[in-house]
Amino acid sequence: NAGVTQTPKFRILKIGQSMTLQCTQDMNHNYMYWYRQDPGMGLKLIYYSVGAGITDKGEVPNGYNVSRSTTEDFPLRLELAAPSQTSVYFCASSYSEGARGYTFGSGTRLTVV
Amino acid sequence: QKEVEQNSGPLSVPEGAIASLNCTYSDRGSQSFFWYRQYSGKSPELIMFIYSNGDKEDGRFTAQLNKASQYVSLLIRDSQPSDSATYLCADRPFSGGGADGLTFGKGTHLIIQP
Numbered sequence: 001n002a003g004v005t006q007t008p009k010f011r012i013l014k015i016g017q018s019m020t021l022q023c024t025q026d027m028n029h030n031y032m033y034w035y036r037q038d039p040g041m042g043l044k045l046i047y048y049s050v051g052a053g054i055t056d057k058g059e060v061p062n063g064y065n066v067s068r069s070t071t072e073d074f075p076l077r078l079e080l081a082a083p084s085q086t087s088v089y090f091c092a093s094s095y096s097e098g099a100r101g102y103t104f105g106s107g108t109r110l111t112v113v
Numbered sequence: 114q115k116e117v118e119q120n121s122g123p124l125s126v127p128e129g130a131i132a133s134l135n136c137t138y139s140d141r142g143s144q145s146f147f148w149y150r151q152y153s154g155k156s157p158e159l160i161m162f163i164y165s166n167g168d169k170e171d172g173r174f175t176a177q178l179n180k181a182s183q184y185v186s187l188l189i190r191d192s193q194p195s196d197s198a199t200y201l202c203a204d205r206p207f208s209g210g211g212a213d214g215l216t217f218g219k220g221t222h223l224i225i226q227p
Binding site: 033058 | 155214
């Protein structure tokens with residue numbers, strides 16, 4: 001099993017550009033999450049989903065959008081990229097409500113210049 | 114606001130000694146607690162989770178939970194240089210059943226000195 005797969009691994013965006021960070025899991029997990037991690041800071045929840053068609057905002061949703069059309073995929077959309085969105089983005093999934101923790105993807109390192 | 118606090122370190126421990134990592138949390142309703150290891154440039158990897166007061170052991174790792182003191186710790190016995198990493202503590206709040214995400218601390222940077 002591949003687990004949680006994120007693409008791309010690295011990306012440089014110019015201010016105002018848009019992009020989609022892809023996340024796919026093959027573990028049939030209902031729960032999926034997007035976190036961002038800034039240097040010296042903890043992981044901050046951006047959006048989460050409890051199943052196909054259901055998404056909700058986390059702690060830091062501004063500037064991002066998500067969709068969940070299938071159980072496997074949970075893409076994160078950045079519209080009008082800003083330097084404040086320079087970060088490492090992690091997608092994660094869990095079988096239940098995170099009762100046994102999450103499985104994380106390998107991350108996407110995004111730089112906005 | 115729910116918070117998980119950790120000493121950022123670095124915590125330096127000689128090889129073969131016991132490394133002790135500590136974490137406090139603010140949400141009294143938190144149900145379960147997690148320790149993740151994160152190597153530089155890599156994603157977090159789950160080491161252990163604990164629900165009940167007391168100790169839980171898994172190989173060289175022991176997690177300890179004291180809900181009355183809102184305190185979680187991770188002990189690493191016979192520390193190895195490969196244990197050098199950042200250790201993230203996280204809790205799963207009661208509200209929302211955890212569906213609204215784990216709350217993570219900022220992590221403790223552990224260095225095992227050969």
